[in-house]
Amino acid sequence: MIIAIPVNENNAEPSICVSFGRAPWFLFHNTVTDETQIIKNPAANAEGGAGIKAAQFVVDHTANVLITVRGGENAAEVLLAADIQIYKAQGSTAKENLALFTEGKLEKLESFHAGFHHKQ
Amino acid sequence: MKIAVLSGKGGTGKTFVSVNLAVAVQSATYIDCDVEEPNGNLFLKPENVTVTTVHTLLPDFDADKCNGCRKCVDFCRFNALAFIKGKPKVFPEVCHSCGGCVLVCPVGAVTEHGHPVGRIENGAYGDISVVTGVLNLGEASAVPVIRAALADGLTGKRHSIIDCPPGSGCPVLESVSVSDYCVLVAEPTAFGLHNLQMVVEMVKMLNKPCGIVNNKMEDPYEPLEDYCRQSGIPVLCRIPYSETLATLNAAAQIAYEHDESSRTLFDTLLRRVEAEVKP
Amino acid sequence: MKKLLILSGKGGTGKTTTAAAFIGFAKAEAFADCDVDAPNLHLVIQMDSEPEQTAYYGSQKAMIQPEKCAGCGLCASACRFHAIRLEAGRYAVNEYACEGCGVCAHVCPQQAVTLEDDIAGTQTLYRGNRVFSTATLRMGRGNSGKLVTAVKTALTEAAPDKDLVIIDGSPGIGCPVIASISGVDLVLIVAEPSLSGISDMKRILKTAAILGTRAVVCVNKADVSLGNTEAIEQFCEAHDIPFVGRIPYDHQASVAINAGVSLADVPCPARDALQKVYAETMKQLQGGVA
Numbered sequence: 001m002i003i004a005i006p007v008n009e010n011n012a013e014p015s016i017c018v019s020f021g022r023a024p025w026f027l028f029h030n031t032v033t034d035e036t037q038i039i040k041n042p043a044a045n046a047e048g049g050a051g052i053k054a055a056q057f058v059v060d061h062t063a064n065v066l067i068t069v070r071g072g073e074n075a076a077e078v079l080l081a082a083d084i085q086i087y088k089a090q091g092s093t094a095k096e097n098l099a100l101f102t103e104g105k106l107e108k109l110e111s112f113h114a115g116f117h118h119k120q
Numbered sequence: 121m122k123i124a125v126l127s128g129k130g131g132t133g134k135t136f137v138s139v140n141l142a143v144a145v146q147s148a149t150y151i152d153c154d155v156e157e158p159n160g161n162l163f164l165k166p167e168n169v170t171v172t173t174v175h176t177l178l179p180d181f182d183a184d185k186c187n188g189c190r191k192c193v194d195f196c197r198f199n200a201l202a203f204i205k206g207k208p209k210v211f212p213e214v215c216h217s218c219g220g221c222v223l224v225c226p227v228g229a230v231t232e233h234g235h236p237v238g239r240i241e242n243g244a245y246g247d248i249s250v251v252t253g254v255l256n257l258g259e260a261s262a263v264p265v266i267r268a269a270l271a272d273g274l275t276g277k278r279h280s281i282i283d284c285p286p287g288s289g290c291p292v293l294e295s296v297s298v299s300d301y302c303v304l305v306a307e308p309t310a311f312g313l314h315n316l317q318m319v320v321e322m323v324k325m326l327n328k329p330c331g332i333v334n335n336k337m338e339d340p341y342e343p344l345e346d347y348c349r350q351s352g353i354p355v356l357c358r359i360p361y362s363e364t365l366a367t368l369n370a371a372a373q374i375a376y377e378h379d380e381s382s383r384t385l386f387d388t389l390l391r392r393v394e395a396e397v398k399p
Numbered sequence: 400m401k402k403l404l405i406l407s408g409k410g411g412t413g414k415t416t417t418a419a420a421f422i423g424f425a426k427a428e429a430f431a432d433c434d435v436d437a438p439n440l441h442l443v444i445q446m447d448s449e450p451e452q453t454a455y456y457g458s459q460k461a462m463i464q465p466e467k468c469a470g471c472g473l474c475a476s477a478c479r480f481h482a483i484r485l486e487a488g489r490y491a492v493n494e495y496a497c498e499g500c501g502v503c504a505h506v507c508p509q510q511a512v513t514l515e516d517d518i519a520g521t522q523t524l525y526r527g528n529r530v531f532s533t534a535t536l537r538m539g540r541g542n543s544g545k546l547v548t549a550v551k552t553a554l555t556e557a558a559p560d561k562d563l564v565i566i567d568g569s570p571g572i573g574c575p576v577i578a579s580i581s582g583v584d585l586v587l588i589v590a591e592p593s594l595s596g597i598s599d600m601k602r603i604l605k606t607a608a609i610l611g612t613r614a615v616v617c618v619n620k621a622d623v624s625l626g627n628t629e630a631i632e633q634f635c636e637a638h639d640i641p642f643v644g645r646i647p648y649d650h651q652a653s654v655a656i657n658a659g660v661s662l663a664d665v666p667c668p669a670r671d672a673l674q675k676v677y678a679e680t681m682k683q684l685q686g687g688v689a
Contacts, residue, residue, distance in 0.1 A: 047458050047545050049199025049214040056193070056202045074211050081204040128437050130570040131411005135595065156571040157409055157602060159595035197458070197501050197514075218479050218500030257602065258609050260544065260574035286410040286570050287436030293495055293539040310657050311415060311439040318437060322538045338650065341657060363623075366648075370624035372594035 003029045003101065004063035004084075005094045006054075010038045014094050020071040021050030027094050028061055031102075051075030059084065067097045067106065076112040121397055122280045124299035124328075128315030130286035132307040133335040133359070136369060137389075138283035139163045141303075143376040144386040145281070147247045151273035153295040154285040155238060155253035155265040162372040166243025166250035174253075174268045175234035176217040181208045185229035192221035192230060213260060238265035240272050249273070262291040270298055288318045296323065301397050302330040303356065306348075308341030316344075320351065331356040331396055333389065356392045357385060400555070401684050402564045402583040404433075406607075408599030410570035412591040413619040416652055416662060418567035419443040420673045421680075423663020429561040431554045432533040433547045433579040434569035435520065441533060443661050446525045455534060455546055457519030458499035461492045467511035474503035474512060495539035520546055522553060530558040544578035551579070572606045580607055585684045586614040587643070592627035600631065604640065614640060615683050617676045621645035641683055644676035 006023030007014035017023035024044050029036045039061075043053035051071065055078035058066055066079060067087045079086055088109040089097050100106050125138040135152075139160050142150040152160040179192075179201075192208050193201045200214040201221060208221075212235060222230045237259045241252040253269030255262050262285065274280055284295040296302060302323045306316045316332075323330045331354045334344070338361045348355050359365075365382070368375050375382035403421075405414045415432075418440060422430050432440035461482075463474070468489045475483040475490055482496035483503060492503070494517070504512040519540040525531040532554035534546050547569075554564060568579045580586060586607050590600040600616065607614040616635050621628040628645060635642040649669035655662050662670050 043199065045456075046199050049211065052202050052211055052214065053199040059202075059204070074214070077211075078202045078204060078209075081209075129410065129439075130407075130437075131409065131591075156573050157595075157599040159409075159598065162594045162598060195501065195505070197499060216498055216500060218498065218502050219477070220500055220502045220505065223477070223502060223505060255573065257572060257605050258577075260577065261541075262573055263541075288538045289436045289536055290495075290539060290541040291573075307411075308657075309653050310442050310659065314439055314442060315437040318538065325538065338653075343657075366623050370593035370596075370627055 001031050001064040002062055003031065003065045003067060003098065004058045004061065005029070005067045005089070005097060006041070007038065007094050014038065015092050016069060016089050016094055016097060018069045020068045020075055021046075021054045023054070026058065026061075028063060029098055049074070052078055055079050065101070067101060068109065071109065071112050073112045121301065121394070122274065122282060122299045123301050123303060123393060124282040124284055124296045125303045125305060126284035126292060126296060126319055127286065127305040128288055128319040129307065129312050132305045132312055134286075134305050135159045135163070135283055136375070137303060137305050137333055137335070138281050139374060140376045140382065140386045141390060142248050142281045143374055144390045145279045147278050149249040149251060149273050149275065149280045150283065151269055151280060152252040152283045153266045153269055153291070154283060155255040155262045155269065155291070156285065158252045158254055160283050161241070161250060161252045163374050164245040164248065164250045166241070166245050166252075169241050169243035172240050172242070172272075173236045174238045174240060174265045176237050176264050177219065177232040178212055178215055178217065178235040179210050179221050180231050180233055182229045182231070183207055185227050187227055189226060191224045191226065195220050195224045213258075237261070240265070240268050242272060249275075263294050266291055266294045270295070274298065288322050292319070293322065296326060296328065299328060301393060302328045303393065304330055304332045304353070305335050306332050306344060307336050308334065308338065308344050310343070313341070313344050313347060317347070320353065329396060331393065334358040336361040354396065357389045359385060400559070400561060400564060401585075402566060403680065403684055404566045404568050404579055404583040404586045405589060406568040406576065406579075406586055406603055407570060407589045407591070408572065408603035409591055409596050412589045412596060413646070413652070414589050415439045415443070415567050416656060417587070417589050417619070417673065418565055419661040420663045420670065421677050422565050423661040424674060424677045425563055425565065427563055427565050428529045429554055429558040429563065430531055430565040430567070431550050432567045433550055433575065434567060435534045435536045435546050435550065435575065436569060438533050438535055440567045441531075443656060443659055444531060445659070446529065446531055448525050448527045450523045450525045453522045453524075454518045455520040455522050455549060456516055457540055457545065458517065459514040460494050460497045460499055460517040461501070461503050461512050462515050463490055463492055463503075464511050464513070465489045465491075467509045469509050469511075471508065473506045473508065477502050477506045498541070522546070522549055524553050524557060526557055530554060530561070532557070544574035547575045547578040548581070551582070572602050576603070576606065577610065580610045580612050583612060585680070586612055587680050588614055588616045590616055590618050590631055592618055592621055592624040592631060594627070597627060597631060597634075615643045615680060616640055617643045617646065619646045620648040622647045643679035643683065644672060646672040646676060
């Protein structure tokens with residue numbers, strides 16, 4: 001399966017980003033091949049609809065699981081409609097969270113915040 | 121003549137000046153463009169009110185015609201569209217109603233429907249037409265409702281008084297752009313002066329003639345007096361702070377109708393504005 | 400970290416005056432002015448450091464290259480925002496009305512239209528022991544919701560370890576207000592005892608409720624209308640909204656503001672009342688249930 005995590009840096013041990021929609025990078029880890037890719041988030045500087053665009057990006061990368069600190073309602077709608085499981089992050093690094101996930105210690109993220117309504 | 125009343129800072133007395141000016145004119149249209157928090161109707165208490173809904177347009181996607189090319193999703197600069205399980209989906213509060221997705225669809229699968237964002241209330245107070253724009257709670261953009269209020273209100277009557285929102289952003293610009301003259305309501309505080317300077321910049325940029333009303337005057341506030349002198353903008357009148365006015369205002373009473381000095385003041389102000397606009 | 404946001408619905412009720420007083424009482428080290436249309440907090444808060452200024456980019460704006468324009472007018476007909484006008488035989492974009500949607504660029508048969516970056520405002524950040532984040536929106540620009548969010552983010556990133564953040568909000572109930580409410584722990588509504596003030600207070604309370612954020616209410620200039628003040632108290636009681644106090648009309652407030660001083664530093668009846676409102680608000684902030 002492919003696990004997606006919003007992260008702050010593009011390096012060997014990136015820290016998890018508190019924002020989903022405007023995270024600078026997304027880490028994608030393939031549990032079958034054990035490969036990890038870190039790709040720039042196209043929604044990072046969006047004026048509006050950042051959560052939607054970031055969620056679309058995650059969906060388009062065929063992720064099955066997302067681990068995040070929080071997420072907005074609109075992002076959640078896109079992710080859940082694409083059958084992506086969303087888990088609440090713990091700890092501060094992507095590595096920690098991948099380990100916790102594998103050990104079955106992460107919980108599902110149940111509540112999402114209202115959109116930021118970035119409209120003129 | 122279309123007179124816009126604005127201030128930059130909130131609470132300086134835009135509605136107080138707009139409402140009383142409209143009453144001084146008698147046969148006028150009062151248009152409340154502060155659609156997030158419209159208050160003129162509390163004073164003018166309009167009767168025979170009819171309500172029309174203001175809509176923006178939202179896209180609909182015909183699943184049978186859609187070929188999954190995603191041109192609509194890729195075109196949308198507001199990220200209002202997502203592509204989920206082979207179908208485009210719109211997020212209404214992010215959509216700007218630009219119509220782009222309709223245009224780019226190669227198979228004509230996108231149409232639009234009306235989505236309510238607010239309403240216009242049309243009523244009368246004596247001979248005054250009262251037009252109130254109201255933005256629905258949770259809606260982000262005031263501009264479509266302001267546009268609708270102005271379209272409704274600007275008929276052939278003698279004068280239109282446009283009560284503007286606070287600030288100097290898009291909603292204010294929209295409210296002011298159709299006006300012939302701008303009345304700037306200033307209060308004698310550092311905050312008031314700072315925000316006055318911002319709207320003066322806007323009004324000058326739009327090439328609108330303007331004049332200042334100094335409201336809630338107690339002791340003279342020198343920086344405001346200096347600014348008025350240096351800017352060359354005429355001071356149309358000075359309204360002293362008074363408990364009588366504050367109390368009348370708190371009870372949503374129209375000062376012109378209850379207070380002799382207010383009646384004189386607004387009659388004079390009206391004549392002053394008319395004189396400023398005369399070619 | 401707890402975030403307190405001060406709103407009012409109606410303009411001119413005393414948000415900034417209250418925010419400045421609270422910042423003084425709390426000796427707060429992290430605060431922001433989210434009224435980006437008309438920021439005023441910096442006029443009563445003295446900062447020692449030089450601020451960092453960053454250009455803020457809002458939506459892009461369309462630009463028509465006059466030499467390529469054939470004057471067909473397809474752009475103007477397609478533009479939903481009335482942002483394109485005819486000038487001397489060529490079409491030109493009004494930068495104030497343009498929303499950067501790209502439809503004009505799409506329909507132009509001459510490829511005469513491009514979308515360009517537009518500086519919509521300036522963000523200002525004071526760093527040091529005290530962190531102050533604010534911004535100004537260029538006139539006529541929208542997108543203030545995004546700028547408000549940028550102001551809040553700049554603050555929490557520069558001061559992640561502070562316990563208390565005080566945010567001065569803007570009037571209204573629209574985009575910038577919605578953006579400022581997002582993620583705060585408590586909203587303090589400074590209400591004015593007038594019919595307008597009550598009507599606007601109700602709208603802002605409903606807005607906070609829609610966004611799932613707790614709110615408490617105080618009344619400023621309470622003695623201008625005791626009847627209306629009581630009506631506000633009763634309304635709060637009936638709707639389970641904590642009422643945190645009354646502040647009397649006090650001429651000292653404008654004198655202090657005009658001298659660029661926070662009310663926290665001026666002994667007067669308004670300050671005494673504000674101190675009680677502050678204490679009650681802090682209790683609500685610290686002790687509240689999410």
